[in-house]
Amino acid sequence: MTITKPAYMTLSGWEFKACKDEHWLPAAVPGCVHTDLLRNGKIEDPFYGTNEKRLQWIDKEDWEYRTSFAASPEQLSRANVELVFDGLDTYADVTLNGQPILSADNMFRSWRADVKELLQEENTLRVRFRSPIQEDLPKLRALGYALPAANDQSEAGGLGDEKVSVFARKAPYHYGWDWGPRFVTSGIWKDVRLESWSGIRIRDFHIRQDQVTAEAARLTALVEVETDEAWSGELRVSAEGRQWSRDVRLEAGSHTVQLAAELESPRLWWSRGLGAQELTDFRAELVSGGDVHAQETVTTGLRSAKLVRQKDAHGTSFYIELNGVPVFCKGANHIPNDSFVTEVTYERYRHEVASAAEANMNMLRVWGGGIYEHDDFYRLCDEYGILVWQDFMFACSMYPGDEAFLASVRSEAEENVKRLRRHPSVVLWCGNNEMDTAWSHYDENAGWGWKKKYSPELREKIWRDYEAIFHEILPETIRALSPETDYWPSSPMREVTGDANQHATSSSPDGDIHYWGVWHNVEPFSNYKVHIGRFMSEYGFQSFPEEKTVETYAAEEDMALVSEVMLSHQKNGRGNMLIKEYMDQYLSEPKDFRSFLYMSQVLQGEAMKTAIEAHRRRMGFTMGSLYWQMNDCWPVASWAGMDYLGRWKALQYYAKRSFRDVMLSLDENDGKVEIHGVSDLQVPLTGTLELRLLDFQGNVLRQWPASVTLAANAAGHLKSLAREEVLEGADPASVVLTARFEGSEGTTDLKEHYFLPVKDLRLEEPGVRITRRTEGEQVLFTLEADRLAKQVWLSSEAEGHFTDNFFDLLPGSPVTVAFRKRSDGGEPFAAGDPGSMQVRSMYDFIKSSAGAQEADRQAEEQAL
Template sequence: MIEKTVLHSGWTLSCNDTGRPGLPATIPATVPGCVHLDLLANRLIPDPYIDVNEITNDWIGRTDWTYRCTFEAAPDERTMQELVFDGLDTIAVISLNGEEIGRTFNMHRTYRFDVSGLLKTGANDLAVTFRSAYAYGAEMEKHYGYRPNNYPGPGNLMRKMACNFGWDWGPTLVTAGLWKQVALESWDRARLAETRISATLAGSDGLVKVHATLARHGDHGPCRLAAEIGGVTKTVAIGPSEDAVSFELRLPSPQLWWPHHLGAQPLYPLTLSLIDEASGDLLDTSERELGFRSLRLDTSADEHGSAFTFVVNDVPLFICGANWIPDDCFPSRVTAERYVSRIAEAKAANIHMLRVWGGGIFERDEFYEACDHMGMLVWQDFLFACAAYPEEEPLRSEVEAEVCDNVVRLMPHASLILWNGNNENIWGFDEWGWRPIIKPGESWGLGYYLDLLPKLSAKLDPDRPYYPGSPYSGSMQIEPNADGHGCKHIWDVWNDVGYEVYRNYIPRFCSEFGWQAPPAWATIEESMHDRPLTPQSNGVFHHQKATQGNDKLIRGLAGHLPEPRTMDDWHFATQLNQARAIRFGVEHMRSHRDVCKGTVVWQFNDCWPVTSWAALDSSGRRKPLWYALKAAYDPRLLTIQPRDGGLAAVAINERTLFWRAKISGRRMRLDGSVLAEFEFWRLLCDRFEAKAFPLPDGIVSPDLPKEEVVVVDMLDRRAFHYFVEDIELALPAPRLSVEVTGIDGGYAVKVTADNFLKDLCLMADRLDPDAVVDSMLVTLLPGESHVFTVKTVKAIRAEDITVGTVLRSANDLVAGSR
């Protein structure tokens, strides 16, 4: 049996720049980890997430570093002994007892080195020297020539997390280190070198396909591989001259694995046991949990162009998704518990797919395991983003090895539903001015997306779809970001125009669109210490990485909300506008679900405290956008949309049962007086359907547009329509009362409206940085009440719930601007 010794203790770090002042010769180091974290833990640098400290730490990525440790070993000529590095970031030379054993050039691969002949009895010295990624990148630019890149740094010339070099939401923190596990593995005779496992359906049966490759050492006797899942077993003989075996197992009528909004996620443990035939010794084992579901991506032609529809268990889905970026600039800091917490937050927001974006990393196993257990679908980009990539050596071989490593590692996961070739690179070549820069015949990555990646995906993981890019229209003969084909990104909204322009688009699938806002107030106070805090103060402005980002925030308010006068109002107005923009876009696209089959919001999470497109900030605090997503992604959504020159209430049902209920509505003044009303006894919205109900003329024709609102109810769902934007709407100054009652784990805060309150928000982090509130963006008619549940250990009183600071609404922004 394989013996594994994890080598995570006794490491030290040293700076190879001997002229660097203020650093000790050796620094205690943590593995897994990185140089920045070791320097930070030893108080040798300021926290790069605080204020403008990022720029004072720039030298770290431009310096060479060496990690060292000493470990005990007991060499045995009958035993193969290998050093296994699950993740090295990135340009590294590894030496054992003074002798070089390997060089690495890829953050996204696992490396294994035979050290049987180099180990000594007793203490062994291991050193890993990391070269500056900048220095290596300069060499590679000379080797390949220049390739366009939308962001600074040489991330497209090496296989390293591209957003390390900075993005429009991320800092430039160029890391180095052993970011995953390091171990010494000892084994004899044979081990499982690779196991490719897929789980699909064959009729009503579960079909498990296993392809196993063996590594051998010493006695090459016969072996057998035994497999067991759900009480079904199979044993296959492996002859002494064989090193690979393939077979299938059928599990009769397994329970189906579903995305969380449609059903349960039963997982079946699969155990593989490699056994020596002669002695019966167990040589190696592999265990995975498998879920059984069918999967295809429908891209067939239709009357609208060509589809982009995920079909799971023969059900065409509307995808309610969000983009996922690395959850920390230092990925080793993301624990299994943090993965579970973040994915649970996505699930609670009614998100059922996360797209792992191509400028980051292939996440660790724990991410995909959590998605399997929680019914969270995963779209996985291959790691190419916003740049042209050389296809020559040595990069091509690194890409191939990286893809093989990660496809084999991730393909057993039921949650994984797509391999995607790249992020915006085909679009970039077509529309971002790359064509005249790239010389005729010069590679830029297309060969990866249309040839290498689909071939490797089809060979290794033929049961899962591959798509060349996002956005991509299915053919190089069609412009890559077309509405009628494939998947689309919408970025003129936010960059150039107001969010009302979302209604100009009905894409087949929108895999990126977003709107910015600052993080939670408590996150700003923890990470930015300007006095006073203003949108333009040094720390706040530095934590805004988008080009003219603050200007776009203000421009985006125009026509919707008044320009804020104070920092508090700027913070709330921009957060509210972000929430409204995305809800507006999602509800519009969901209302056209017969054509559009998915929205994937940019973005769900953050990697550091920053003004960004995220719904959950880097501290895990919910922005108002989180609550807007929860509402807009409700499996049963009621929305009011323009239709045929009028208005329609659109009921959208993503549940497995039909939705039949009375629908009623009112046109009313903001003071609560009803001007017109209707009632329809039974509106039937079938499962996986959007049903439009035209609103009567008396409802959609206002007398005084600035003073009226349309309210439509269907069971416990409600939708509003306003005839003018808030900046023109006669919203009164808020009049309300507050009652606070202690409950288990926190407080119930009951707010009763004396007048019309629009988008009422309780900013719980203003009461306690660790507090969480269950709801936000609540609109109340005069006399109505809402109970906010606040989870906190801090004592709260009614007088703490101050209007204009803790309790915010569109009313106080609009009325306060008059």
């Protein structure tokens, strides 16, 4: 047998045009039509102003890409030559030298074509993309009825009310969502390459983790081999200085060879906060006659991860157990970082994942309306210890069940499960987002009202199609390809019992919960403390990005809550008015629109603090808190804690404090102030708890010291004080209760509790002073105040974030922060100088204080 090392050639030099046009333009691959049009100056910035509306014609057109390439004599001589498309978006016909080689219909999988007989010294490759809208409209008409698609904004494209997104295996959010624009893309969104080889090669290498403990890891190496002739030799697998081998005899064709392996005292992979993110390299080699004929390596983390659902006194548990340790999952829901996914760089992925780790998170949920993310995203989660809850890409819709569609789903699932199973961060697969609860098959009085639109016969058919995907194809794929990973059919969902399930409510005793009473139903923030389930996988509150980001899409004349531009960058119906309604309840009136931007962020942070800490106080019953959402796909008012440009909103800082591994939480109910302690650490902590009542000038009115113990990996009640006992006649509008924990293991935390909403506090000009000093490359800022400075906001010229921000600054309690500059070098954040900066607090943004400042200015002028 002749053995030659496989050769890979990435194709470049692409051009594109609308099929109806004659003139070709340069194209970027990976890329899409929208970004190529923008780079060629054919359209304006899709994100600016109301340009989104003017670009809806693009998805009604057919588009074509082409390139030419030379094949070397060596490539032409190989026994096997394939063209490989890692990703085509979405309906594409491909020809090589004028001959058709494949037709694609699924964005979420790769495509291969044997081109050995067609390849020439000089070659022309063309990819013709059919409009996803024009392609799927006939499917809708042939079906005879519309399937529910809650966030499909097809009407934005000028086609009426037709909902066609459900027919395309394409990123659902491209059709519009209540935080994202409608840009239905087409294009070559991943690499294209020519693969040539002869003899034998390894197509896939996976280390199945059959049983992993601190004592030993029992593993099975699964090596997918392809050979064009009979082959005999030895399979060798090595790692950590150990080697395992077996003899192999193969006929021509594809085979999966298994080899058992065991490592004693393995280096375990842990999530952030629980231990090191140890990664292990494995190498597979096919050896014959002393020569290595094929080899492959894979890096993974050795760990045991499972979803624990056991009956208990409350119902059924729902938590991730990692290496035998129950993990309280802290984090957020991840959406694609851009409407045009090929614009997301490695640095942008790293910035998001590193920001999650900096904010004390340990989980991101990859939501089912986006994409199966780039390998970089999962590698970064592996490195930073961020657990991944991975949805399959189905959301807020019901889907067809014809044979071709189901076959496409099966291929998509198999490829993505195989691709992602090597990542220790991926600990749970979920079938879809909100479809079980929306349809609510077994409860006629629940759901989103979808069933009422259909006859009983159609209801049964739609549900059978649902079950074929989410209760058959997807779990079967997981069991076959990644049996060590658990599967959950839908989020949210309650217990699955036989052929029935119970509807997920906002306080279910089992399953996971999406609670949206606060926001959509305009319920008070206090309801976050009432509606708590076993795992809170979605809840959220909106805010605007900071003014510097808003200025990237709006001109000065657009700076108004109900301007056309501001409404076009708010995709949630009444969103802007909801923010204002809640602001009227909890905060003072902002003095202008730019102040409104700041106060919306504070409002969002306060809402999410209330929710997160309520969940963490119930640790044991509740074992997960993932707010909606981590990031944005364009500059917009949304639920994100980090805006499109990666700038931390107030929420990101609030989350960092509320997700601390050791945290105090103060909560007032029925005339009592309760002090709770939460610890994610695996050892108990002893320490001192000091409670102090201060006025806004920093005077200590009374204090209550105590010795306390925090149990390991648990939440507990530390102390209770009667409101009247604390105040003793003090003005509740002018005092604050502080709680400070100083514990063993170097742990500390500080929390404040106010007795009235912020709008009712007597805020005065705080007299903030800032001192700057340099320690090595680090620039430190110490802030002090004469009177309470509420929600101090440090804004910087340079891109980055401060180690703390949007905090309360009390007289006599200076706060020192450092600036973390965003970096595209070896580290995501580096010590650096923020450049010019501003220090402002709530007092600077409220209308009443603005009037007071103006009165003071006029008085000074009169005095002079």
